[in-house]
Amino acid sequence: MNSMTISTFFFFFYFLSSHFISSYSASDPCASQSNSLLDLSVIPIYSKCSPFTTAKADSLVNTVINMASKDPQRLQYLSTLAAQKTTSAPIASGQQALHIGNYIVRAKIGTPGQLLFMVLDTSNDAAWAPCSGCTGCSSTTFSPNSSSTFSLLDCSVAQCTQVRGLSCPVTGTSPSPCVFNQSYGGDSSFSASLSHDSLRLAKDVIPNFAFGCVNSVSGGSVPPQGLLGLGRGPMSLLSQSGSLYSGVFSYCLPSFKSYYFSGSLKLGPMGQPKNIRTTPLLKNPHRPSLYYVNLTGVSVGRVLVNIAPEYLAFNPQTGSGTVIDSGTVITRFVEPVYAAIREEFRKQVKGPFSTLGAFDTCFEVNREELAPFITLHFTGMDLKLPLENSLIHSSAGTVACLAMAAAPTNVNSVLNVIANLQQQNLRILFDVANSRLGIARELCN
Numbered sequence: 001m002n003s004m005t006i007s008t009f010f011f012f013f014y015f016l017s018s019h020f021i022s023s024y025s026a027s028d029p030c031a032s033q034s035n036s037l038l039d040l041s042v043i044p045i046y047s048k049c050s051p052f053t054t055a056k057a058d059s060l061v062n063t064v065i066n067m068a069s070k071d072p073q074r075l076q077y078l079s080t081l082a083a084q085k086t087t088s089a090p091i092a093s094g095q096q097a098l099h100i101g102n103y104i105v106r107a108k109i110g111t112p113g114q115l116l117f118m119v120l121d122t123s124n125d126a127a128w129a130p131c132s133g134c135t136g137c138s139s140t141t142f143s144p145n146s147s148s149t150f151s152l153l154d155c156s157v158a159q160c161t162q163v164r165g166l167s168c169p170v171t172g173t174s175p176s177p178c179v180f181n182q183s184y185g186g187d188s189s190f191s192a193s194l195s196h197d198s199l200r201l202a203k204d205v206i207p208n209f210a211f212g213c214v215n216s217v218s219g220g221s222v223p224p225q226g227l228l229g230l231g232r233g234p235m236s237l238l239s240q241s242g243s244l245y246s247g248v249f250s251y252c253l254p255s256f257k258s259y260y261f262s263g264s265l266k267l268g269p270m271g272q273p274k275n276i277r278t279t280p281l282l283k284n285p286h287r288p289s290l291y292y293v294n295l296t297g298v299s300v301g302r303v304l305v306n307i308a309p310e311y312l313a314f315n316p317q318t319g320s321g322t323v324i325d326s327g328t329v330i331t332r333f334v335e336p337v338y339a340a341i342r343e344e345f346r347k348q349v350k351g352p353f354s355t356l357g358a359f360d361t362c363f364e365v366n367r368e369e370l371a372p373f374i375t376l377h378f379t380g381m382d383l384k385l386p387l388e389n390s391l392i393h394s395s396a397g398t399v400a401c402l403a404m405a406a407a408p409t410n411v412n413s414v415l416n417v418i419a420n421l422q423q424q425n426l427r428i429l430f431d432v433a434n435s436r437l438g439i440a441r442e443l444c445n
Contacts, residue, residue, distance in 0.1 A: 060395065061394050062357075062395065064329060065359075068329040069357070071329055071330060071332060071358070071405070072407075072408035074325075075328065075332055075407050075415060078123055078290065078325065078328075104225075109129060109147070109198070109211070110143075110147030110148075111197075111198050114142050114143065114146065114147070116129055116140070116226060117225045118226045118228040119226070119227040120230060120326070121227060121326060122229075122324070122326040122327070124230075124231050124236075124289060125231040125234070126164070126210075126211070126212060126236075127211035127212065127228045127237070128190070128192050128211055129142045129213065129225065129226035130142065130214045130224070130225060130226060131143070131144055131213040131214055134216060136218060137214060137217050138224035140225055144195070147198075150195060152194070153178050153194040153195060153196060154175035154178055155169070155175065159194060163178070163180045166179070167181060177193050179193050179194075179215075188218060188220065189217075189219060191214070192214045192215060193213045194210060194211075194212055196208045196210055197211070201267070204267075206240060210235060230249065230430075231289035232283075232288055232289055232290070232432060233288050241267075244267075246268060246269050247431070247433035248430065248433060249267045249268070249429075250266050250273075250429040251264065251428055252264050252265075252428070253428075254424060254444040255424045264444070269433075273427055273440045275440070276429055276438035277380070277438060277440065278381060278436040278439075279380050279436065279437055279438075279439075281432065282294060284316040284319065285316060286319060291323055292314060293378055294321070294378060294379040295312050295321075295376060295378055295416060296377045296379060298374065300344040300345050300372050303344055303372075304377075305341055305344050306340060307336070307340050308336065311336050311337045318414055320334075320415065321415065322416040322417070322418065323415060324423075324428065324437060325418065325419060326420055328417045328419035328420065329421055331404045332407045332415075334414060334415070335406045335407065338405065338406040342360070342402065345372065345402055349367060349370045349371055354399070356399065359392065359402060359403065360402075361401060362394075362400065362401035363399065363401075364400075365393065365398055365400045368387075373385065383439055385422060388424070389426075390402065390403055390404070390422065403422075424444070425441070425444050426442060427439070
């Protein structure tokens with residue numbers, strides 16, 4: 001496969017609303033997801049096409065509220081990410097908490113390839129998958145004995161120092177397996193052995209891909225078939241793929257209201273938009289996985305909101321600033337920033353206001369024509385959000401809500417996070433090689 005080849009991934013979004021299910025009876029949107037992997041599908045873990053869907057049908061707004069309820073824990077996790085020290089000293093398990101993303105990707109591991117649906121996350125690096133014999137794992141696992149290219153890695157390899165929660169002996173002459181432990185959510189954890197094998201994405205094969213072979217799981221929140229990271233760190237897919245994708249990828253997320261809920265993810269520099277507005281990607285050595293950008297201000301309608309610069313400023317030492325993240329559902333600002341945006345928004349829409357789940361600024365839909373556009377100002381680029389990216393409607397359609405919220409109120413709440421609902425129907429380009437992030441309007445549906 002030529003290094004300039006683009007693998008196009010199709011997203012299938014299908015929220016379990018009785019309205020959508022009854023409307024869409026002509027064909028099965030999941031039927032195109034063949035195991036041939038000619039096209040690699042990415043779908044939400046709660047969607048109709050997901051193999052993990054067990055919940056009964058629910059309204060769109062309730063589905064989003066349920067997903068957004070996990071945002072506070074994810075923001076706490078993003079705020080605590082720190083660079084792994086290059087040392088073999090053991091780190092206590094449970095210090096790093098991973099939180100599930102909203103999309104799963106079809107991937108094959110091993111030779112011949114074994115199909116797994118793995119969570120795709122732009123803010124995580126190390127990949128991991130449940131292996132056969134795993135205690136507490138789901139019934140679908142990867143079988144190392146069935147792969148001719150599988151091998152375990154020991155504590156002497158460089159990758160072992162780059163995994164969080166590793167457990168290697170401080171002394172000893174014989175090689176020891178590189179085992180690491182990580183917590184997941186508030187009630188789950190897993191143990192894994194660092195391994196090598198081939199990873200297949202569509203037609204591309206990445207040999208000697210390092211990932212965690214999960215041996216045991218405790219709790220019920222761990223993604224059943226593992227995680228694949230698209231972060232910026234040394235263990236991420238971009239780093240391990242070398243020149244294959246040249247450190248470039250982009251995605252376009254469709255609207256939740258789309259009929260087919262389909263979009264695309266492209267890996268590699270070819271086929272990316274030529275005319276696209278960009279802003280510099282900032283690098284935080286203490287949180288190397290995250291995609292930081294410089295948010296300089298926010299406008300509500302024609303009013304530039306009065307925000308103290310320190311609440312937006314990028315600070316590598318404290319971790320403050322703004323990141324683009326695929327796994328957070330609704331955009332979260334630190335409390336003073338959100339309060340200022342909310343105040344100006346309410347001033348222009350006028351009351352009364354009510355709450356709905358995570359949304360604290362809801363109003364009668366007949367006043368939606370008063371709702372102002374929200375513009376995010378970045379260095380070198382302004383992003384004017386369409387109303388469909390900044391508002392969400394109740395299932396009855398009588399109430400509209402500002403689809404943003406404050407970050408959780410704890411000592412680590414220093415991050416502003418631009419989430420996936422605000423990224424819909426936009427082409428988001430991550431050009432790590434040239435340290436830039438691009439945004440262009442695109443109809444993803």
